[in-house]
Amino acid sequence: MSFTTATGPPPGVLDEIEALFSWNPPRLILAPKKELSTATCPPSFYDKHFSPDLVLKRVERLPNLVQDLASNVDKALSAASATLPPLKGFITAEQRRFDLRRIEREVTDEKGVANFYDKYTAKYCSDLASTLALHPAASFSEWDSLLIWTQSVASSGYAIMDGLLRFIAESDEEIEGPRAHIEESMENAKRRFFEEMRKSKTPLASYQIKSLSAGSVEVMIAVPNLGKFYWTYCDARKCHINPKHEKSRSKVKQVVVGPDAQAPPWTFPDNSLKTSVDPANRDREIGMLPFASHLGAPSASRPQPVTKSGPSTLPSQPPPGPSSSSEHESATKEKGKKRKRDDEVKDDDEDEAYKKDRHDLSAQSLAWAQAVRVDATVVVLHSGNYELVCLRHRGSQTLYVSDVIEPPTCFNPGYGKLQVGVYIAAIQDGMDRWQQLSSIIPHPKPSDGGDLIGGDKSQGDQGHNRGSGSGHKDGHGRRGGKGRGGRRAGKSGSSAGKKDPVVDELAAIEKTIHEANNRDVVLLYLQYDVYDSLVPASFLRSAPSLMAPTRPTPPTSPRATRTYGLEECLTVVLTSEIGRGATGVVHSGILKPENSDGTSPLDVVVKLAFGYDQRDALGSEYEVYRRLKSNGVSRGIGTVLGFFDDLEGAACALVMRYAGVPLDTEPRPCFSKSECTSALSTLKSIHGAGILQGDIRQENILVDDLGGVTIIDFGHSRQCDDQEAKDEEYARLRHFLRKSLTSGDVSYLDVALSQQETG
Template sequence: MSSTTATAGELPDVRDEIEALLSWNPPRLIPVATKKTLSSTRPPSFYDKHFSQNLVLKRVERLPSLVPDLANNVDKVLHAASGTLPPSNGFITAERRTEDIGNLDVRVEDEKAVAEFYNQTTAKYCSPLASTLGLHPTASFSRWTSLLFWTQSVRSSGYAIMDGVLRFFGESGLQTREAIRAEIVKGMDSDKRRIFKEMRESSSPLATWEIKRLSAGPVEVMTAVRNLGKFSWTTCKVSNCLMESKHKKAIERVAQMLVGPDAKTPLWRIPDNLSGSHPDPGNRDEEIDMRPLTRSAVESGSSTLHQPPPSSLEHDSPTKEKGKKRKREDDDDDEADQDRHDITAHSLVQRAWAQAVRVDGTVIVLHSGNHELVCVRHRGSQTLYISDVIEPPTCVNPGYGKLHVGIYIAAIQDMMDRQQQQLSDDGDLIGGDDDEDDRGHNRGSGSGHNGSRGRRGGRRGRRGGHGRGKGKGGGFKGSAEKKDPTVDETAAFEKAIHAASNRNVVLLYLRYGVYDSPIPALFLRTTPSIIAPTRCPTAPLSPRSIHTYGREECLNVVLTSEIGQGATGTVHRGTLEPGISDGAIPLDVVVKLAFDIEQRDALKGEYDVYCCLRSKGILRGITTPLGFFDDSEGCACALVMPYAGVPLIAEPRRNLSISDW
């Protein structure tokens, strides 16, 4: 009796604390003065430009009812759980929040500081309540414990940068804490428990955050995001004269892949007058315009792409621009007489959409400290629905705490809804770009792949990745795997190597996971070829002369999987075909892509090592690179080599003397 009385006595207290949290707002952040105020965001990453056309964003729509819907859902689930709430033990009280914030610096300089402040306040305070109400309202026991956590520990290099994600705690090995969480999981509904365990094992994000510094995300930028309307996805800027007609079949094949389901019963209401304006998801096979985006098209959001004048393609050669393109991209947006807000809004939205597609997320938050937008991704219409602009320090009805408890709960319920649909669906859905191997091309965002099961993207396959494969080459046959090549095959292989070493232009396509390049990335040889050193052009290649190159001067490289990442960049498996060849066979190749300055220097150093080895006559068990190339847009550099060679572990007695070097 006394126990019941004590618990009942504490319930009003915890309800008061819950109400205080729901009406809580964070303090206003203050920008730290710097020499240069940066108001532009990063441009689209290299990989963003190669998304499949049925996965890109097509429209941005306002949804003013989104925030009220999220708040009303909090009221609903809180009322339903009112009889099973834990006592105040473990709940972060208003007094503790005041103490916490008093120990934090509200002066912030960059995105990292904004993200850290969010993590130390909003995420910390809202996670336990959202976890209890959204996952285990009847299994919370005697104290508040969260199965959710928000983290900045996400993959970023070369991909759209996810500044934060919401996910489930994994098994930590901490016995006391793990035992409490295990008991909570046991008390869940059976279907919810099964989905939770799968999501926890795969570390799939429930929602994603794109976070900006205060100066890059003021109210003008957030308003510009809401006014984008029809959206033109930024792709590589290569003229259509370089498009290979044979790749149209691959484009069509990927365009027919299935996209995972949207929630059957979403928490947000989409008015009929908005949903009626969306593209028909069943009629997405319209012809893809291969012409590059102009700046005006990006700013206006127009879907009509125009060929830029020749002068817009002119800039210094890759060699002359080597130092410039290795500067941080955030410091390169000094163009005069441009509406920086519109450009920033477009780039911000493309990055946020891309990161959500990769993990098959629905809920997206665009956050810049003092301003915020809550967004939901609609897969069927390729539309992003966006809330009114939110000012966290001044939120009223709902308070900021209630809004983010609502965001977390909505992310959980959306994931449960979509997962439940797929548990009973035997179809071959796709999701994220997290494939166990690269068999076939009928994969995209919507469900994951693990063996023959169709699952949501997100990470049915292990840790996250971007089409990581075991290197099957997507069905292409290279010579590296043939044990006993015939004389004709050997001759064809040598012709292919010769052709690849004597051409200075690479057209790079991505054909795996969520990627299906509508336009190839163009890479130019910037160092002498190891095999044919005289073939390096005397004058550096320039994008001004791209249109003058014919098929006989180009190499087509199709990346079909990702092998892994390392200090020199991201390693891919693919196939190389000379544009026009006389008896040369396709080559099974490895392509290493490097993006930041450290990776580029390391990759160039690796190429120099290969050059040194060959100059010393050290050839046994070592593959010979086909070339080192720079992206014409300054985004990356690439090392292309045959998929061949012998691992060092295979020849433990093979040693090189100092004289060999």
């Protein structure tokens, strides 16, 4: 098939392209509503644990950005003009006018703003951007686009949500056939880039969509003036922090910054080239890289003009100061004093206007965090009638921001041309960085796409929850924790044990479990992927310990707190994410009591729950464990170390001892006939306590190094007296266990069970 046969653009194509370039959407109208939401959700639990090398430090104006994007479009159009497809398939000015007569301009919230952008702007502009940036030689393409703009569902109740620009996913054969021909027309490097990015579903650009009420012109015009930015870390003022942890952080640190584009389609100020990565060692130091999930990497100046009618500006507004909650609480005395002085000054100046600025600061924090998670450079803040195009510069940890754009009226460039420019630039930036990485890591492998919204927004959680106690990877990081505190610790190469644990080691494990059940505070650090906690999250025991029932009842509310010493604390370092589901996010980690001789690190699994529904469900699961314990069921259901609440109110945590890998792990774990009968006996005990486990499947049956079987995940459990339901669940467990035995063992198991049931 020939891809470059034309000698000039087909009739009428350039005229239609110019008409698209000058297109502007209509002004959106805020629908009457009893209560207008202007709330922006605070930084998420995970955002507070970002590596200091990845947080936002400055916000700077980049006044030339819009013109740079427009000029880049002109270059791309000039290069492709000889092979542009005919008009067939192109959305013409007449079609846009037809759409305009049916456009619903009235919107009530951020969802309406996102829907409008998706239905009109993205639809009109993605075809041309895809053609110019990816497949200009495919003159037969009929303007078929390989780009798609998608919405990500954020937590309800806030006037902001996410959007993403990415390559379109693979579809059925009928659709993929023509697209395959388009791919064939691409240059080799572009085709490989497209295939890898599509397979991994890695976004090209990140969007923060605001409602009309939350993204007013006053809010948007203040953003380029922010200057120095104070990232929000956890508040650890109620707990002493072990200074030794800072030393351990520096020893195990794996998060380093990936490259910025070497030849970006925009111009940065000279000072942005002074990065925190040594240029001489840049290739070696890239660890947390763009597309790392599928490349195998480890884990204020004055108010600015609005891009409107030429050089016109909006009224000036002084830049906001940093949020009183933004600076982290330092572990050192001197930084603590500085924090106190800063807080005193800020408290004096904080009026209603300042509080509004704090909302805006939170929005920029969310936008940056989203871009870091998906490793995007281009970040767009869009509120329907106003927009900011932003660039994340990794080396200087700066967010460069355009002047405020007014989509309904902007010209030179018009809004259509600007959006085509954003899409093309995002593709070029992504490919530039991909080429740098390809020379470093030559054998990329795709990932499952990962979590794009940070994991603490329950509506967006995807996949099955592996359950508390599991150490299974499930596509979200390394399998963590195998070995510390297990019956055969040395088998995994852990420093916590030898091949056959001696009495002293077993005693240390038991003492660690004892201490874990008798301390009320958890200092929680994250050390994986983009997370490297500068300050730990503080969790307080909020339900009585199951293994130390004689202890005084702990405070049931974080408000009933005091200052806690290290001797009252447990340090837990989360080392990977295992899985996620309706009841929370499951992590593997390592637990160590502070200031405690004779203990050893213990591998644990921590389930974090966010939002009312998740937290209620996790509390109910803990109550099931309490009821089982009170009915004498303790073997085969996992060791629960406690239920804790975040002192800042963001989450609750169920902490359990690591119990092995799921039954469906490959290679499949081995265990004995006696262990099978023990597991079935455990389920009988659970049923005897009047509880139906409710979710017997291979993912919830764990096997440890010696073949011991543990049943986990009581998030779907319920009280039950229905013997038929219990028998069905028993048969289901027996089915899974029999599949893991040899034929001879199966026969033995059937005989043993028959004798057990008839006896």
